[in-house]
Amino acid sequence: MIDTMKQFFVTVSLLSIMLLNQAMAEEPDTATQEDDIEQEAMASLMRMATFLSGAQQLSVTIDAGHDAVQRWGQKIEFGAVRHVTIRRPDRVRVDVVNRDGSQSGVRFNSKEISVFSVDDKVYATDLKPGSADSAMEHLVEKLEIGLPLRELFSSELPKLLKERVTGANVVGTETLGGVRCEHLALRSTELDAQIWIDKDGHPLPRRIVLTYWHVKGEPQFWANFSDWNLSAKVPDSLFEYTPPPDSERIPFVPRKSPSDTNSSNGETP
Amino acid sequence: MISTLRFRPVALLAGLLIIVFMATDADARGGGSRGGGGKSMSRGGTASSGSLSRGHSSNASRATNRSSSSSMQRSRGERTSGGPRPTTRDAQQQTQRQQSASDRQAQQEQSISDNQGNRQEHMDQAREDRQDFAEDEIDGDGWDDDDWGDGDWDAGEVLVAGAVVAGAVAIGTALTYDTVYSQSCTVTEFVVTGVTYYQCGPTWYNRAYSGGTVSYMVVNPPPGY
Numbered sequence: 171m172i173d174t175m176k177q178f179f180v181t182v183s184l185l186s187i188m189l190l191n192q193a194m195a196e197e198p199d200t201a202t203q204e205d206d207i208e209q210e211a212m213a214s215l216m217r218m219a220t221f222l223s224g225a226q227q228l229s230v231t232i233d234a235g236h237d238a239v240q241r242w243g244q245k246i247e248f249g250a251v252r253h254v255t256i257r258r259p260d261r262v263r264v265d266v267v268n269r270d271g272s273q274s275g276v277r278f279n280s281k282e283i284s285v286f287s288v289d290d291k292v293y294a295t296d297l298k299p300g301s302a303d304s305a306m307e308h309l310v311e312k313l314e315i316g317l318p319l320r321e322l323f324s325s326e327l328p329k330l331l332k333e334r335v336t337g338a339n340v341v342g343t344e345t346l347g348g349v350r351c352e353h354l355a356l357r358s359t360e361l362d363a364q365i366w367i368d369k370d371g372h373p374l375p376r377r378i379v380l381t382y383w384h385v386k387g388e389p390q391f392w393a394n395f396s397d398w399n400l401s402a403k404v405p406d407s408l409f410e411y412t413p414p415p416d417s418e419r420i421p422f423v424p425r426k427s428p429s430d431t432n433s434s435n436g437e438t439p
Numbered sequence: 440m441i442s443t444l445r446f447r448p449v450a451l452l453a454g455l456l457i458i459v460f461m462a463t464d465a466d467a468r469g470g471g472s473r474g475g476g477g478k479s480m481s482r483g484g485t486a487s488s489g490s491l492s493r494g495h496s497s498n499a500s501r502a503t504n505r506s507s508s509s510s511m512q513r514s515r516g517e518r519t520s521g522g523p524r525p526t527t528r529d530a531q532q533q534t535q536r537q538q539s540a541s542d543r544q545a546q547q548e549q550s551i552s553d554n555q556g557n558r559q560e561h562m563d564q565a566r567e568d569r570q571d572f573a574e575d576e577i578d579g580d581g582w583d584d585d586d587w588g589d590g591d592w593d594a595g596e597v598l599v600a601g602a603v604v605a606g607a608v609a610i611g612t613a614l615t616y617d618t619v620y621s622q623s624c625t626v627t628e629f630v631v632t633g634v635t636y637y638q639c640g641p642t643w644y645n646r647a648y649s650g651g652t653v654s655y656m657v658v659n660p661p662p663g664y
Contacts, residue, residue: 236486248482290653314651318489382485389486423647
């Protein structure tokens with residue numbers, strides 16, 4: 171009788187361990203993210219991407235905010251309203267009004283990028299002939315000027331999303347500001363994203379939320395899109411910058427890398 | 440254009456120390472803050488980029504940082520139709536998963552242990568930071584401008600800070616308007632051959648776009664000064 175009970179308890183223990191192992195094995199992991207793409211979600215995303223990248227001109231108002239994680243761990247939200255105008259292949263205009271009232275902007279006229287601050291009464295220019303895509307990339311990567319969601323305005327958006335999205339699901343249909351939208355949940359190896367795409371009209375984004383989960387505090391960036399216009403008159407003059415008479419031209423100076431700092435202390439850059 | 444320069448040697452050291460702690464704000468993208476009351480805080484960090492691809496590489500593993508489950512929880516009463524569907528995986532993947540289950544379990548145990556350690560460290564650090572912050576507030580030093588979490592230039596920042604402690608602000612150091620104007624000196628403006636220079640004690644600045652914002656760069660004095 172005792173042997174039977176012992177055998178019973180050993181069997182139960184082994185089964186419990188096996189079940190626990192099985193349960194842990196069910197937990198999705200990074201290796202299987204690639205197959206976590208729901209085709210319906212990806213199709214909606216690609217419809218939006220193809221439509222946006224194919225537009226010859228567009229303008230939109232973006233009310234955006236982001237978490238700035240402070241040293242003491244608190245997340246503080248800052249934000250700005252940007253009015254973005256793009257005329258493909260080679261014109262970009264961005265007007266920014268920060269929440270503190272300060273104003274700045276960017277102009278690209280197919281040859282030269284101009285960045286200016288109304289409040290500081292300064293501007294800087296850099297020669298960069300080429301496309302709107304290359305100008306926006308140069309602006310962010312080389313000149314270090316913030317241009318949130320610039321990838322969204324890339325003519326290669328479909329390719330970019332195909333390469334980067336490792337997970338996509340349809341969350342459901344939701345109404346934002348009176349517009350019926352498809353709410354998608356997206357994942358990449360670097361961040362999570364949610365996007366709401368107009369379901370009845372043109373497949374344009376109405377809201378996006380990015381979560382940088384690998385950064386302490388998991389800060390978020392969010393943006394609401396309004397006033398989409400794909401047929402506005404956008405003459406060349408809209409993309410030219412004429413500095414006010416009391417404005418000072420200043421240079422772009424890249425931030426020092428650690429090695430630069432180490433080697434150039436006390437020397438003229 | 441030229442205003443009175445009040446220079447106090449003791450205050451200079453205090454001013455330089457303030458620079459040490461505030462220099463990192465040059466990192467912040469999205470424009471400098473000119474908050475009321477002389478207080479300012481980091482406005483930048485990763486999320487300010489709004490980038491669909493994180494700017495710098497990260498070795499962080501989703502599996503070791505958080506659950507990556509694709510099943511989403513809805514609040515009670517919400518309609519669930521049209522929601523995410525369970526992920527389907529083929530038999531080969533299932534087999535691979537089972538084979539690696541024990542390995543993963545060991546990794547998960549290590550990960551849990553690491554995460555617990557990290558979380559504790561994080562909490563301790565946050566508590567310390569909050570305490571420092573509270574003490575700063577009591578001392579009237581104001582908000583700390585450091586940008587916690589954007590690890591792009593941390594090593595460089597330390598080097599720059601070290602140079603400042605040694606008694607000289609490194610040429611090329613980028614500071615914000617708040618940092619420059621919070622020092623214990625009267626900032627004096629000079630226009631030399633069309634370029635505006637700013638002098639605070641022995642340190643000279645002029646403006647440039649650096650790190651995405653209008654910064655005050657430490658420069659050599661203009662010719663003749």
